Amino acid sequence: MSTFKAVFATQQEGKPHVSLQQLDRASLPPGDVLVRVRYSDLNYKDGLAVTGRPGVIRKYPMIPGVDLAGVVEESSSPDWKPGDEVVVTGCGLSETAWGGYAELARVDAHSLVRLPEGLTLKQSMAIGTAGFTAMQCVVALERHGLAPGQSKEVLVTGAAGGVGSIAVALLAKLGYRVVASTGRAELGDYLRTLGASEILDRATLTAPSKRPLDSERWAG
Numbered sequence: 766m767s768t769f770k771a772v773f774a775t776q777q778e779g780k781p782h783v784s785l786q787q788l789d790r791a792s793l794p795p796g797d798v799l800v801r802v803r804y805s806d807l808n809y810k811d812g813l814a815v816t817g818r819p820g821v822i823r824k825y826p827m828i829p830g831v832d833l834a835g836v837v838e839e840s841s842s843p844d845w846k847p848g849d850e851v852v853v854t855g856c857g858l859s860e861t862a863w864g865g866y867a868e869l870a871r872v873d874a875h876s877l878v879r880l881p882e883g884l885t886l887k888q889s890m891a892i893g894t895a896g897f898t899a900m901q902c903v904v905a906l907e908r909h910g911l912a913p914g915q916s917k918e919v920l921v922t923g924a925a926g927g928v929g930s931i932a933v934a935l936l937a938k939l940g941y942r943v944v945a946s947t948g949r950a951e952l953g954d955y956l957r958t959l960g961a962s963e964i965l966d967r968a969t970l971t972a973p974s975k976r977p978l979d980s981e982r983w984a985g
Contacts, residue, residue: 768812771867786845796871799839804890805830833865833888842874850880895927913940917984925952934959
């Protein structure tokens, strides 16, 4: 087919306008690899983009969607061939490069990551940028000496959000005692199912201390 469906963001009289459009394949930007998009996901930045809020899209027109997973359809790069299952996270998608809220995406070859063995395309987008970021945080903590079995707890702030909730699950699975800080008390049961051993109101962390120096509580 010469056309494809996409969520398309334009500016009309200086104001963002977002709609579902049928676009010509020739309108896709330059790139080494054409990907048939199977899945994308919904990040906070995507929510801003599709509702016409500023701060994400840097040039128009734009197809939002900071992540995508799909199958290579065409490639001029020796690194990729038709049929390869691939993932793209970040790399300027939805900011300066057309993103994943479309049936097709044309991207630079260096932006692609081969789908990890054992994951489906759908699972890769269930993890997405939020999961990737959470795992980077855990790896960084462990590189700085954090290890399971320490007497002190690990605190996750913003625990009910995308990055926070996955961080809670990862840390608990690795054997850490996790305290989840959130301003949404109604999500306490949800955080406990992810592995949090304690729920802490975020106001507790921002309240002024009565002492000039408190005892250390957190391992990380």
